[in-house]
Amino acid sequence: MPRATLFYAQSGGVTAVINATASAVITEARARKVRVLAGRNGILGALREELIDTSKEPVAAIRALAHTPGGAFGSCRYKLKSLADDRPKYERLLDVLRAHDVRWFLYNGGNDSADTANKVSQLAAEFDYPLTCIGVPKTVDNDLAVTDCCPGFGSAAKYTAVSVREAALDVAAMADTSTKVFVYEAMGRHAGWLAAAAGLAGDGPDAAPHLILFPERAYDEDDFLARVQKVVDRVGYCVVVASEGIRTADGRFVADAGGGKDSFGHTQLGGVASYLAGRVKDRLDLKVHWTLPDYLQRSARHIASKTDLDQALAVGKAAVRYALEGRNATMPAIIRTSDAPYRWKIEPAPLDRIANREKTMPKGFIRRDGYGITAAARAYLEPLIRGEAYPPYGRDGLPKYVELKNAAVAKKLPAWEG
Template sequence: MKGNIIVGQSGGPTAVINSSLAGVYKTAKDRGVTKVYGMLNGIQGFLEERYIDLSDYIKNDLDIELLKRTPSAFLGACRYKLPDIHKDKELYEKIFEILNKLDIECFVYIGGNDSMDTIKKLSDYAIVTGQTQRFIGVPKTIDNDLALTDHTPGYGSAAKYIGTATKEVIRDSMGLVYNKGLVTVIEVMGRNAGWLTGATALAKGEDCEGPDFIYLPEVIFDLDNFLEKVGKQLAKKKSVIAAVSEGIKIADGRYVCELSANVEYVDAFGHKQLTGAANYLANRLSEKFGCKTRTVELSTLQRSAAHLSSLVDINEAFQVGGAAVKAADEGDTGKMVVIDRVSDDPYQCSTGIYDVHKISNVEKVVPREWITKDGSNVTEEFLDYVRPLIQGDLAPITVGGIPRHLTMIRHK
């Protein structure tokens, strides 16, 4: 590759997004790329010409290892939606003017569904206008909702944390006794796809029963049925655990969290900010049964728990970053790197590439057959899918007993 590379990160944080960045950087350097630029705050920062030379911050193998263990976006991310080309041609001209000034041959974007929309639009513009830059997407999202890839880097570590946290919540609740029982409602991220909430089932084992109920957004949520099920379970045991996706909806299309409060904040992609489903359900349960209720909202904790990351996840994140550089070097553009599962036992996967037009703005949800018929739990098939992704550990590099991260602050 004769020109330079620029890489950016977009969307929500994960525990392993920087492992993909490390994979891009190391592979680019191994292939003789002169400069690897990092755009600060994604395409939004790039438009403001805010970028760095990554070699100023990644100086040796230890920095690579620190970066792999550093959660969230080292470069800073954004939620910025590029307009359609015909609506703002000048903006695209500005982007390519900067790319040409920096002698960029390859543009790599690490992100989720909306980020792949950016890759699609930029590659389309390049083709239409005769530009030579190549555009490759690297999958990243804890939501695991990208199409055509078996799973996304970030999901395995989030699932491992969620399963572990759920088990600890269950253990905590077992030590408490209330005359009318205790119901704990765990709220997990997931707007339209329940991959993360389903991961609460990982808590189940020889030493733990797991959650009593798990509700995903793929199935319409029946509030009366939920109350009835929990009531029957309360008659059998003193502590009941229910896990719900933040995006569960009732039959008329409203989110459960909207039943108690208006959801006003909407991001650049038109997504409502969802929170409060667990609180609403806990209040209804308390009113109906007079029981003690607690809510646990995992919120941002599930996104960047690098101390409990999956080694499989870290390694695969690194691999897809490297595969993006390799694909661009071999002439591909307008593509996203994907993970193809070769076998479950032993678990093996390989990387491939697919046309980003078939991926962007397409949401992969949990198959209905992986959810129980009554919609209140997940099946063994779901667990067989998830378990290989949470295996292994990569110990943090600690200083004073606390994990050390690679940050720009350290270099100032």
């Protein structure tokens, strides 16, 4: 019989390889005869006691998760506040875990998820409940502290670099009689990692992208437009990559969508590319096209990075190992040991060094003029998009992805009133 139970939940925006981590978690747990319950729609599944019995899934389905995008069990944007402010929710969470004999808690997400896992570990200790909590890294924003990079970022970075290179060829072909400026919007609220990845699309002063706008640098419209005009005059066209989170010198988001705040307290962003395109058209009278890839950046499993996939699998396997070793309040972090040749390993990192901290682009990664990446950034980024990890394709020409049964576990507690 399996010994006790492991609980796994996915958090926040999904990635092209988050299910690969889930696959590794379940596979490793099965090898150690540990039952895995998953939260339906992330942490809400635990609070609502909507738990999924992964043992009902065949081996082939769990294996196929590794090449399936999305979040197989559902995810959510739901932030638990401090232990003092949200204590009833934390206690409800502990009650559910106790009712189902959960001794290992794995939360696959970003900064806020690391914070939640850390707080759950503290509450369990307060109630003397034997629970080991592990944060599992995931985010396309690449903004987690301690870890060299985040599973999910490498594939989104590869999609971004490939898309910008291909679009640039299109613009170059039409620039004489048509589009002069193309604006590509990349994800990144406070950290410009994905925008920087676009810089891999070309190398040299005349290679696209010609201008990159980072959230780490204040947006100056006059300077930006003057540079656009200079590039068009010199090259014949200009490809711009803008992070969604760019701000003016007074701290205002250029692309504040006016949609209020999300559940994490973040300003709803959107439309920086369309805004910039409008300013170029109005002030420079140049024909402009723009694109907002949005979810495509994080769901593009068809063009996933092999490095990213390998790391997503590695952190899932290590998370189970750390949990069973009793390494409480820990995250498996990716540690780079060499740039050339690129080498990395997994090591445990304490959650209190990761929770609610944000890793932005180092100053040395942004070109001195503020509109491109440096050689140091290229050396860091390039290995992360290396290698192809294509999913299998069917005769219909489309990838063959898996959809799980997600069989529910019988509830044992009264309904949650939260």
